[in-house]
Amino acid sequence: MPHYKLTYFNMRGRAEIIRYIFAYLDKKYEDHRIEQADWPEIKSTLPFGKIPVLEVDGLALHQSLAIARYLTKNTDLAGKTELEQCQVDAVVDTLDDLMSRFPWGEKKQDIKEKMFNELLTHDAPNLLQDLDKYLGEKEWLVGNFVTWADFYWDICSTTLLVFKPDLLDTHPRLVTLQKKVQAIPAIADWIRRRPPTKL
Known part of the structure; x- marks a missing residue:
């Protein structure tokens, strides 16, 4: 090991x-x-x-x-087939595209707040709409088993909710997915x- x-x-x-x-x-x-x-x-x-x-x-x-x-x-976390692995990577990269646009290291507070507000009120809701549609009635984002894309969703959404607590109010399925990840014993x-x- x-x-x-x-x-x-x-x-x-x-x-x-x-x-x-x-x-x-x-x-x-x-x-x-x-x-x-x-x-x-x-x-x-x-x-x-x-x-x-x-x-x-x-x-x-x-x-x-x-x-x-x-x-x-x-491991199954990556996806069980090559197609699932590509889907997992795509979901993770899509989430990361948004997260990377936030000016985490910006020193000027007024500029930081303006950019955060813009991303949280315009860009994030559009992504959440697409993600909700992508999830649909499925239990997990990709395939029929938890993958690290589900983990990444929980991590990203937990951080975004710090800044906008009502962000997921219109997306109960995404909230359910978040709770499912957090309920996995490990x-x-x-x-x-x-x-x-x-x-």
């Missing part, structure tokens, strides 16, 4: 999908959380100067979604144990 060390800030953010996958697959790893004050010193030591980074027996991997694909490869256990952070 490889030794895994995940390095990220003390927040859910981009590392949470990796933590969900580790929890679900019951794989042990070191959840190394760093403080913002330590970031400048650590940044210069990392490939491409970004986190999260997952060290696998000392080899540093970067990009959270690439890491997630690596960890779910050859995920529920992780949510209960993880350090409480806003994001």
